[in-house]
Structure formats: C-alpha cells, structure tokens
Amino acid sequence: MSEDLATAVRQWVHFDNLTENLNKQVANVRTLRNEYEAKVLELLARQNLRNASLRITGATLQCATRSKATDLSWSFLEEQLHEYYRTKGTRDETTDILSFLHRHRGGKTIEYLKKTPIPVTNTTPALPNPKNVKPTP
Numbered sequence: 001m002s003e004d005l006a007t008a009v010r011q012w013v014h015f016d017n018l019t020e021n022l023n024k025q026v027a028n029v030r031t032l033r034n035e036y037e038a039k040v041l042e043l044l045a046r047q048n049l050r051n052a053s054l055r056i057t058g059a060t061l062q063c064a065t066r067s068k069a070t071d072l073s074w075s076f077l078e079e080q081l082h083e084y085y086r087t088k089g090t091r092d093e094t095t096d097i098l099s100f101l102h103r104h105r106g107g108k109t110i111e112y113l114k115k116t117p118i119p120v121t122n123t124t125p126a127l128p129n130p131k132n133v134k135p136t137p
Helices: 003-046 074-088 094-104
Strands: 053-056 059-062
Touching: 074 094
Parallel strands: none
Antiparallel strands: 053 059
16 A cells, blocks of 8 residues: 555544544533524423523523424425326326436435444454464474
C-alpha cells in the first residue's frame, strides 16, 4: 500500500469515527433538548404563562405553534390517489400513475467507502508463519 493511500485511509477512518461519535452526541443532545422543551411548555401552561416572553442571554423565548405537513411516501400517495378517484367517481388510475412515477423518478449511483465492523471474538488470531520457519512438534 502506498504511503499516500495509507495516510488517506487513516484520515478517512479517523473522520468516519469522529462523525459517528458526534452524530451519537447530537442525537443525545436533541433528545435532552426535546425533553426540556416539553417540560418548559408544560410548566408555562400550568402557570398560565403561555403568552409570556422569557428573556434569556441573547434571545427571548415564547410559546409558538407551527404546522408540519405529512411526509410524502408512496403509500400516502397511493391512499390519496385512490381516495381522489373514489370521490370523483371516475376510473381509478392510481396503479398507472404510480408505475409511471416509479419508472421516471430518476436517481444516481454514487461510489463510497463502506465500513463493516468486524465482530470481536475471544480467540487470538493466528499469526502468519514466517517463510522458512517450520513449526516445532
């Protein structure tokens, strides 16, 4: 293996491991943030302070609402198209439409490094036998 390749692989492994670690930390922090958000909202509601504006360092906090649209999935599209044709009273073309979309949705193929963890075993791997050394009986 060339020195450049060895260095690039070591760096890739380092940053891949760092990415995995940081992603786990971010997921844990988001979970804690969401738990505290729920707790703050509950306490504000309980104390009848939903319209309050809380001043914190560099910002203000207020209760707010937002709408989140349902994610578009193939099953959602299929259900809704069936319902559309049922209410219109016309021939259901759902299967044709979804088949067309599947065939024409496009995509791309990318090349990447796939890292597969090797299971840890309790056995010590056999060391390679150096050339010209015969095992002792």
